[in-house]
Amino acid sequence: VDPNQNGYLVGQTTSSNLQVAGSFPGAGGSSLNGVPPDAFIVKWGTATDLSLSSVPPIISPIGTVSAGNQVTVTYTVSNQGPDPATNITINGLVTQPATFNSASVASGTCSTPTGSTVVCELPTLQAGSTTTVNFVVTPMAEASYQVTATVSAANNTNTANSEIASFNAGGYTMQINPSSQTVVAGLPATYSVTVSPLPLFGAAVSLSCSALPTGATCNFTTKSLVLNGPQSTVLNITTTAQPVPVADSHSGRRLLYAMWLMVPGLALWGLGARSKRRRNRLLIWLALCVVFTLIFLLPACGHPTPQPTVSGTPSGTYPLTVTATSGTFTQSVPFTLTVTP
Secondary structure, eight states: OOOTTTEEEEEEEEEEEEEOOOOSTTTTSSSSOOOOEEEEEEEEEEOOEEEEESSSEEEESSSSTTTTSEEEEEEEEEEEOOOEEEEEEEEEEEOEEEEEEEEEEEEEEEEBBBBBEEEEEEEOTTTTOOOEEEEEEESSSSSEEEEEEEOTTTTTSSOOOEEEEEEEEEEEEEEEEESEEEEEETTTTEEEEEEEEEEEEOEEEEEEOOOOTTTTTTEESSSSEESSOOEEEEEEEEOOOOOOOOOOOOHHHHHHHHHHHHHHHHHHHHHHHHOTTSOOHHHHHHHHHHHHHHHHHHHHHSSSOOOOOOOOOOEEEEEEEEEETTTTTTEEEEEEEEEEE
């Protein structure tokens, strides 16, 4: 008995009409004469009838599925006998654009999907028994899809060994109104976002926005939508007021201090002019030099003025994006926000 459960019998015969399926080459190989006896080998093979169509494939979820979300297709493999099926292989194929996520088979193993295909193996399946194989795929766009399963075995006699499961995947579109808004920094901008199914979409859709300027945030009155028809929500973009510039008062105080220093210096100059005999002119000039030196050193001696922290939403025109996501399926719509002082 070989690994495929085929039995063998060897012997000799004197028959001249033994039925021969295939003769060996050489003299006497193509005819039997019984003298001397002829050798023979008999192979008793097993026969199975594997089928994928006895139970229709089951698609979950039922009806129109949602693009970007996983779909499970379950096939039933039956062995209608009369013998056990051995070395069973089940191949899976999904049409594009779709991703083959995973596969599993009861009492067997499946390979990691490669592109749009996968291979599962089952050691044996007794006559009159069934097993199930699950293919998990993700449609990537609104389209029609087919998932095909093909079964084979070393002793399978059924040539109709493929089964196709078909389904449609729905998508959605998105609109934003108005497409552009202009606001003063510190005030909000309001937009209306509408998401519509094409033609049906059962999974939840979440909304987000991107490319916001500094000091701006976005929020939706309803961030997650269930599309039992077109659904709308309000998008609010909040901005931050720009800081009001404040004049620096330190320079005025420095100027007053400088003038306060200059007054005694000028008085000393006048005093020196009227009292040449009392004062030494050299001392007067030295005093004036000290006064003017102090004036020039005032900026270095003063405390540095701290610069105001940059805050608020800067003025400008910003291209923004709203994205609707469900699983791996996304749709994006651009819009514009203009901020003025």
